[in-house]
Amino acid sequence: MKLLTLNFLTCAIKTCKTSPSSFPLHPQDSELEIVEADINVLFLRNMLPRLMWNELRLIVNELGLPSLPETAPDASSLLETKLQVPEGDTTGLNIEKIEVPSQVAKDLHRVLLETCIREGKLVCGNCGHEYKVMEGVANFLLPGHLV
Numbered sequence: 001m002k003l004l005t006l007n008f009l010t011c012a013i014k015t016c017k018t019s020p021s022s023f024p025l026h027p028q029d030s031e032l033e034i035v036e037a038d039i040n041v042l043f044l045r046n047m048l049p050r051l052m053w054n055e056l057r058l059i060v061n062e063l064g065l066p067s068l069p070e071t072a073p074d075a076s077s078l079l080e081t082k083l084q085v086p087e088g089d090t091t092g093l094n095i096e097k098i099e100v101p102s103q104v105a106k107d108l109h110r111v112l113l114e115t116c117i118r119e120g121k122l123v124c125g126n127c128g129h130e131y132k133v134m135e136g137v138a139n140f141l142l143p144g145h146l147v
């Protein structure tokens, strides 16, 4: 499961829904893998306002990954302008400006969409319930007495 998913998950136990400590779920004993994906700056830009930045930073720290910046990046920092000579132009005079994903966007893409938890567990900070992650899928089915 991608780390971005953790931005949208809380404990499934009813009494935890109202507790602020049930979010985010804390990854433990995680085995991470990188699954490369094409970067989509528009998607990142749309996602930015919905990210719980402080909680994401916490998860990233708990996983021992390089820290995220203290504040969420500005949408405008996701693209940068690059000058290039169009393909096939042998004169080299027709320099054009193109917009490419910035390092900020690449870093964000890497951590949110390419870094995946393959095995491990997600632990609720409120009730301590552990949700197992196996082969990249978190199991949110609760035993009967907890539903």
Ligand SMILES: [Zn+2]
Pocket (backbone or CB within 6 Å): 011, 012, 013, 016, 022, 124, 125, 126, 127, 128, 129
């Ligand atoms: Zn809980």
